[in-house]
Amino acid sequence: MADAGAITDLLRARLADTDTAWSLGTFGAAAEFRRLPEEPTVPLDDGRLGLVTPRGGIALSPPAETVPVAYETALGESWSHAVALCLPEEFGSATAHPGVTGLGPDTAALSPEDRDATLFDLGFGLPQCAVCLRTRDSEALDILGSAIGTPALDPQDPRLSRVPRGALTLVFAGPLGRIEVSVDAGPDGPRAHVVTSVLRLQRTHAATAPIPAGLVPHAHMLPPHPCKDASGAALPFRMERHAAFQALLARWGDPQLFALKEHCLGRGERPDRIPDRWTRSVEKVARAQAALLAENCPQP
Numbered sequence: 001m002a003d004a005g006a007i008t009d010l011l012r013a014r015l016a017d018t019d020t021a022w023s024l025g026t027f028g029a030a031a032e033f034r035r036l037p038e039e040p041t042v043p044l045d046d047g048r049l050g051l052v053t054p055r056g057g058i059a060l061s062p063p064a065e066t067v068p069v070a071y072e073t074a075l076g077e078s079w080s081h082a083v084a085l086c087l088p089e090e091f092g093s094a095t096a097h098p099g100v101t102g103l104g105p106d107t108a109a110l111s112p113e114d115r116d117a118t119l120f121d122l123g124f125g126l127p128q129c130a131v132c133l134r135t136r137d138s139e140a141l142d143i144l145g146s147a148i149g150t151p152a153l154d155p156q157d158p159r160l161s162r163v164p165r166g167a168l169t170l171v172f173a174g175p176l177g178r179i180e181v182s183v184d185a186g187p188d189g190p191r192a193h194v195v196t197s198v199l200r201l202q203r204t205h206a207a208t209a210p211i212p213a214g215l216v217p218h219a220h221m222l223p224p225h226p227c228k229d230a231s232g233a234a235l236p237f238r239m240e241r242h243a244a245f246q247a248l249l250a251r252w253g254d255p256q257l258f259a260l261k262e263h264c265l266g267r268g269e270r271p272d273r274i275p276d277r278w279t280r281s282v283e284k285v286a287r288a289q290a291a292l293l294a295e296n297c298p299q300p
Contacts, residue, residue: 015058018036019230020223022058022179023220024218025218026128026199027198029194031181031192033057040053045112049061052111053190055181055185068221069215070084072285081223086216088216097130099125103119119132119171129174130173132170132172172192176219188231210278223241223248242293256271256273257279261283
């Protein structure tokens with residue numbers, strides 16, 4: 001079992017970093033929280049880890065069973081990276097409902113002024129998170145109230161387009177916590193998606209993520225990439241970002257895969273592991289990183 005204090009320290013440090021983004025949900029339905037460096041923030045008032053901005057917020061309460069899994073995956077000639085916050089398979093969302101359900105006042109809302117607004121589970125019945133809408137707008141309350149008991153309601157339902165965008169907040173909630181997204185947050189702020197065609201695949205995570213058997217990711221920490229900005233646009237190589245994630249990979253990654261990458265970079269013996277899709281991905285990532293390190297950090 002991972003050390004709870006170390007996990008809390010990890011989350012607290014990364015929540016303070018404006019360049020780190022977060023996601024919570026499942027494959028095909030997730031909310032993402034990010035903020036601008038100058039964006040005002042308010043700490044939570046109830047002991048949960050997290051913060052709230054005018055466009056959304058995040059709250060994390062990791063159970064003792066939480067296991068961080070850091071990994072890199074090959075992506076074309078580059079790579080992506082993340083730290084998945086996983087729980088054992090038997091952990092499901094106790095708040096998910098198979099059908100639109102009125103939940104009453106959202107007493108767990110991040111901001112005290114939102115705790116009297118009404119929360120509706122949109123009825124996707126997902127094991128990793130409940131997808132909800134919160135509002136106090138009268139027209140939205142009528143639309144959502146009339147949908148109670150029906151199958152899942154897409155957040156993009158045309159009926160909801162009549163509601164002022166600022167009157168709706170998407171809430172993704174699960175065993176690890178919640179992310180809230182104002183529907184009018186804008187392209188550079190928190191965002192959320194529900195893709196029903198992907199949900200039908202019933203996958204807990206992308207096939208490219210090397211999540212250990214028996215674990216399910218419920219959220220992801222997304223530290224800044226050394227070669228890309230938050231929108232995915234290319235940046236000059238940032239050695240400090242690269243080194244920071246390598247430290248996370250050494251602490252929270254698969255030891256054999258980390259040892260393999262070290263070997264590919266000329267540091268250490270090759271681990272005794274049968275080649276598979278994960279080792280091939282690591283070798284490709286190592287080649288991409290070796291080229292950047294040679295160009296930007298030449299040896300004397």
